[in-house]
Amino acid sequence: MGIGLFGTMEMARNSLAASRTAAEVTGHNLANAANPAYARQRIKVEPSPALPTTEGPQGTGANVAGFEQIRDYTLDKFLVNEKYLTSYYDSKLTTLMQAQARLGQILDRQTVDPKSGNGGQTGLAERITDFFNTFQSLSAAPTSNTERRLSVVSGQELADRFQRAHDRLNTLRTDINSEINNAVEEVNRLLESISVISQRIGATETGETGMANELRDTRQQWFETLAKYTDFTTTENNDGQMTLMVAGQTFIDEDTLVDQFQTTTITDNPTAKQVGMSYVKMVNKPGLLNVTGGKIRGLIDARDDTIYTIQNEINMVAAGLITEVNALHATGYDLNGANNSSLKFFTGTGAGDIAVESTLINDPRRIQASAYANEPGDNTIAKQIASLSQKAVPTLTNLTFNERYNNAVAQFGQSVSNVETHLEAQEAVERLLLKQRDTISGVSIDEEVANLMIYQRAFQASSRIISTVDALLADLLRLK
Amino acid sequence: MRVTANSFPIDLRQQLASLMKKQSTLQMRATTGQRIENTSDDPRAMHKVMGLQDEQRKLYQYQKNVLNVRENVDIAYSAIDSMKKTFDRASEIATLADSAKSPETIRVYAHEVNQMLESAVQLANTKHRNVYLFAGTKSLTQPFTVTRDTEDRITAVTYNGNEKTINIDVAENSMVPASFTGQGANGVLKNNKGADIMKHLMDLRDLLTTATSADVEKIKTEIRQGLQNDEDNFIDHFSVIGATQSRLDTSEAIAKKRAFSLEPLISKEADVDLAETLVRLNEIQNAYTAALQTGGTLLSTSLLDYLR
Numbered sequence: 118m119g120i121g122l123f124g125t126m127e128m129a130r131n132s133l134a135a136s137r138t139a140a141e142v143t144g145h146n147l148a149n150a151a152n153p154a155y156a157r158q159r160i161k162v163e164p165s166p167a168l169p170t171t172e173g174p175q176g177t178g179a180n181v182a183g184f185e186q187i188r189d190y191t192l193d194k195f196l197v198n199e200k201y202l203t204s205y206y207d208s209k210l211t212t213l214m215q216a217q218a219r220l221g222q223i224l225d226r227q228t229v230d231p232k233s234g235n236g237g238q239t240g241l242a243e244r245i246t247d248f249f250n251t252f253q254s255l256s257a258a259p260t261s262n263t264e265r266r267l268s269v270v271s272g273q274e275l276a277d278r279f280q281r282a283h284d285r286l287n288t289l290r291t292d293i294n295s296e297i298n299n300a301v302e303e304v305n306r307l308l309e310s311i312s313v314i315s316q317r318i319g320a321t322e323t324g325e326t327g328m329a330n331e332l333r334d335t336r337q338q339w340f341e342t343l344a345k346y347t348d349f350t351t352t353e354n355n356d357g358q359m360t361l362m363v364a365g366q367t368f369i370d371e372d373t374l375v376d377q378f379q380t381t382t383i384t385d386n387p388t389a390k391q392v393g394m395s396y397v398k399m400v401n402k403p404g405l406l407n408v409t410g411g412k413i414r415g416l417i418d419a420r421d422d423t424i425y426t427i428q429n430e431i432n433m434v435a436a437g438l439i440t441e442v443n444a445l446h447a448t449g450y451d452l453n454g455a456n457n458s459s460l461k462f463f464t465g466t467g468a469g470d471i472a473v474e475s476t477l478i479n480d481p482r483r484i485q486a487s488a489y490a491n492e493p494g495d496n497t498i499a500k501q502i503a504s505l506s507q508k509a510v511p512t513l514t515n516l517t518f519n520e521r522y523n524n525a526v527a528q529f530g531q532s533v534s535n536v537e538t539h540l541e542a543q544e545a546v547e548r549l550l551l552k553q554r555d556t557i558s559g560v561s562i563d564e565e566v567a568n569l570m571i572y573q574r575a576f577q578a579s580s581r582i583i584s585t586v587d588a589l590l591a592d593l594l595r596l597k
Numbered sequence: 598m599r600v601t602a603n604s605f606p607i608d609l610r611q612q613l614a615s616l617m618k619k620q621s622t623l624q625m626r627a628t629t630g631q632r633i634e635n636t637s638d639d640p641r642a643m644h645k646v647m648g649l650q651d652e653q654r655k656l657y658q659y660q661k662n663v664l665n666v667r668e669n670v671d672i673a674y675s676a677i678d679s680m681k682k683t684f685d686r687a688s689e690i691a692t693l694a695d696s697a698k699s700p701e702t703i704r705v706y707a708h709e710v711n712q713m714l715e716s717a718v719q720l721a722n723t724k725h726r727n728v729y730l731f732a733g734t735k736s737l738t739q740p741f742t743v744t745r746d747t748e749d750r751i752t753a754v755t756y757n758g759n760e761k762t763i764n765i766d767v768a769e770n771s772m773v774p775a776s777f778t779g780q781g782a783n784g785v786l787k788n789n790k791g792a793d794i795m796k797h798l799m800d801l802r803d804l805l806t807t808a809t810s811a812d813v814e815k816i817k818t819e820i821r822q823g824l825q826n827d828e829d830n831f832i833d834h835f836s837v838i839g840a841t842q843s844r845l846d847t848s849e850a851i852a853k854k855r856a857f858s859l860e861p862l863i864s865k866e867a868d869v870d871l872a873e874t875l876v877r878l879n880e881i882q883n884a885y886t887a888a889l890q891t892g893g894t895l896l897s898t899s900l901l902d903y904l905r
Binding site for chain 1: 598599600601602603604607608611629630631633634635636637638639640641643644646647648650651654655657658659661662665666726727728732733734735736737759761763764765766769775776863867868899900901904
């Protein structure tokens with residue numbers, strides 16, 4: 118005894134439902150075709166239980182067993198790891214590019230430098246040379262008020278460039294603090310969202326009613342967003358509950374948010390580069406959180422290493438210049454034949470506060486360019502100051518001012534260039550992984566449309582079975 | 598490998614972005630003529646260019662120093678040359694004033710020598726750009742002041758300058774003297790080898806005024822020798838100035854040549870090979886057009902176009 122006409126009708130009805138559901142899933146896939154975070158879905162169809170008959174078990178059609186998400190979770194984790202590396206280099210490069218612009222050492226060969234007649238640069242390097250050159254000119258005309266005025270003006274320009282470079286880099290470092298604050302706020306918002314969505318995933322998947330596919334898609338998207346800010350690891354227990362850790366510290370424990378990020382300023386024996394700078398800690402634990410990837414680390418590294426180094430180098434050059442010029446100036450005599458050993462040429466102690474002594478700005482005759490009293494035509498001190506341009510300065514590891522500054526700029530440029538190279542390589546890796554994931558989880562419109570045709574034909578065939586069985590039943594009824 | 602709906606757009610977007618970036622870089626290079634602008638473009642090259650430009654600026658400064666020194670030397674030469682012309686006439690008068698001429702005739706020469714003395718003092722106090730040329734390093738002090746008698750004749754000339762001169766850099770570790778002293782070992786008007794033109798002119802004038810035979814004899818024996826020393830001193834200074842001018846010319850030529858020779862080195866590091874850049878830009882533009890065309894064709898076609 119088989120399943121009979123009504124059984125066949127029921128089988129065709131189930132088949133219609135399966136084809137319709139498959140078409141619906143295809144529609145869902147097509148709707149998300151442009152969503153890069155979406156992982157395509159398939160319906161799982163399984164044969165209905167066979168009916169035992171005298172001729173043996175007879176098939177009763179097929180049923181929809183559930184929905185399946187085509188996703189490679191290992192690849193997802195790789196992608197998260199690569200994203201925080203990419204974000205690390207990206208934020209570092211963006212910040213360093215800003216620092217480079219603020220440093221202002223740009224080569225412009227089209228603009229003719231009136232002082233040298235050649236194409237020039239617009240940064241500190243040529244201001245340092247120009248400053249010493251004006252003292253060369255002063256040494257050729259030590260009594261000239263014009264040359265004295267030019268020396269003062271050149272000193273002011275140099276001091277202004279030092280201050281501007283220092284202030285701009287300082288402002289950038291302070292701006293980075295604000296960016297870290299913003300990043301921390303975003304991390305906390307994401308941690309909270311991830312915790313909430315993980316709990317919903319747990320609730321949805323309890324009782325084995327199937328995977329919470331869309332929720333998992335969204336959580337993966339948030340993981341990838343979080344990876345832009347910080348590195349982290351996740352684990353899932355047997356119940357599907359997720360634990361998220363950053364730098365070995367737990368922030369989400371089995372779907373529950375247990376801690377958050379907080380910015381802090383180090384006050385306990387900070388080093389010079391840490392003074393007034395923002396770092397990250399946990400809300401519920403003391404000590405700094407050693408984030409090693411993502412935007413936050415990129416910002417901290419750019420600020421504390423490369424930018425601080427160039428700022429410090431500029432400061433050292435300025436400090437050396439102040440000391441060396443002032444030491445010579447203190448021994449000289451002005452146009453009135455007077456020596457004032459406490460009269461400095463530059464005031465201040467570094468790039469942040471260097472300035473030309475106001476007495477000299479008001480009266481350039483007070484520049485102490487002569488080595489002897491009442492010998493205004495003597496140029497000994499002016500020449501010695503001019504010669505500083507070639508002096509191997511002990512505080513600058515026996516390099517000249519220009520050499521030390523040029524080295525610092527080149528080293529800075531090399532750092533920027535290295536980060537640029539790393540970022541390009543990293544972006545290539547990330548693109549490759551994204552492509553691999555897209556290959557597995559992405560929606561192919563052609564594929565979906567081809568599947569749709571199969572489902573349509575299956576639906577049509579099932580309908581034909583119903584109409585055939587219906588005709589058979591009608592024939593049976595006409596037998597009376 | 599499955600190719601999905603996002604594969605083409607993602608690849609195309611990435612390829613277009615990459616080509617745009619390359620076009621932008623090449624466009625900038627073609628318009629500026631520079632291969633590097635920022636340090637990060639090529640740190641090694643930038644470092645080299647900065648060093649070379651620093652050297653260029655220093656060389657340019659040396660050229661300016663040469664101009665300054667040359668100006669001083671030329672003015673000094675002109676003043677000394679004028680003094681020499683004055684001196685030549687005095688020397689001529691010293692020769693003319695012999696015992697064959699009457700005292701009255703000789704006294705006439707005395708007036709002329711007195712005027713020469715006035716001119717010599719004036720020239721010795723030559724100023725250029727508010728600086729006394731023959732005052733040594735006391736260049737703001739009038740080097741020669743005079744004492745006059747009741748007839749307003751100069752009876753004494755006092756030197757108020759010093760014996761120091763200044764040197765000016767005209768190249769690395771190379772200096773030239775850029776000032777003069779009126780008196781001293783190398784004084785223009787008085788030196789340690791017997792030259793003292795002011796004294797000799799005053800003595801000549803006074804002897805010509807009294808014009809006794811003893812005075813005439815003294816002119817012949819003492820004053821002429823003194824004037825000979827003065828002439829030697831002028832000639833010494835002319836040769837020193839000539840040598841300095843020659844050295845200045847050489848220094849200037851070397852500085853110019855060196856600065857000029859640095860330019861190709863800077864260009865090699867910083868400038869772009871325009872032909873290569875334009876060819877490369879053309880290639881990238883073609884690739885960009887091809888990417889747009891093929892991308893547009895592929896994106897606009899799907900299985901849907903072939904289904905009824």
